[in-house]
Amino acid sequence: MTVVLHGLKYSVYTRIVKMALLEKGVAFDQVEVNPFADDMPLSYLDLHPFRRVPTLVLGDVVLYETTAITRYIDESFDGPSLQPEDPLARARMTQIISIIDNYAYIPMVRQVFSHIVLWPHLGRESDPEQVSLGLTGARLALKALENIASEGHQLNSKSRSLADLHLAAMMTYFVAADEGAEMLQEFPVLADWWQKMRLCQSLAATDPGQFPQG
Numbered sequence: 001m002t003v004v005l006h007g008l009k010y011s012v013y014t015r016i017v018k019m020a021l022l023e024k025g026v027a028f029d030q031v032e033v034n035p036f037a038d039d040m041p042l043s044y045l046d047l048h049p050f051r052r053v054p055t056l057v058l059g060d061v062v063l064y065e066t067t068a069i070t071r072y073i074d075e076s077f078d079g080p081s082l083q084p085e086d087p088l089a090r091a092r093m094t095q096i097i098s099i100i101d102n103y104a105y106i107p108m109v110r111q112v113f114s115h116i117v118l119w120p121h122l123g124r125e126s127d128p129e130q131v132s133l134g135l136t137g138a139r140l141a142l143k144a145l146e147n148i149a150s151e152g153h154q155l156n157s158k159s160r161s162l163a164d165l166h167l168a169a170m171m172t173y174f175v176a177a178d179e180g181a182e183m184l185q186e187f188p189v190l191a192d193w194w195q196k197m198r199l200c201q202s203l204a205a206t207d208p209g210q211f212p213q214g
């Protein structure tokens, strides 16, 4: 069956799915879609009505929403399992992914990374209020994740799961901002996790490289 990933190479969510495919050793084709571009082909909305990336197409199956996709990949292909067997451990993994989606993505990526690193790189003006909101929100999210990890409920890099892939893709952007890298040091368990996770092969293989200059 042909597996086609529609996504943007700079998108953290697209990267999470790519990492899951690589971890499982699944061959796939890629179609570059930029949901932020004015000229994005409107036919993409037939795959994803909310105009987000990624979408995975497997034969006649069309799947969007990253966690649905990564779970499906993990459960339908051979290769090392990326989800714990134990029901409570699996619930913890889901809890971590939900925290990341709902409370970490916007502050860590869209506020801290975008306003400190990306906008200046593209020659666009940053909003200090967004930076401040982002740093506050990121600290709250990281504190919650640190508590979960220090209680032994995963994100420990020993039992790598879908949650590790989820956070790693966002962490690469967050620590690209000096303020993000500094803040991570406030959370020793996560800082230690990141030291190991940043060397993970699927993360390195999906590095999108520098954003084009604005």
Ligand SMILES: N[C@@H](CCC(=O)N[C@@H](CS)C(=O)NCC(=O)O)C(=O)O
Pocket: 010, 011, 012, 013, 014, 035, 036, 051, 052, 053, 054, 064, 065, 066, 067
């Ligand atoms: N809930 C979606 C979120 C996907 C998402 O937000 N992707 C970003 C790129 S990383 C996007 O498409 N953004 C377009 C926009 O915000 O307009 C998922 O889990 O796949």
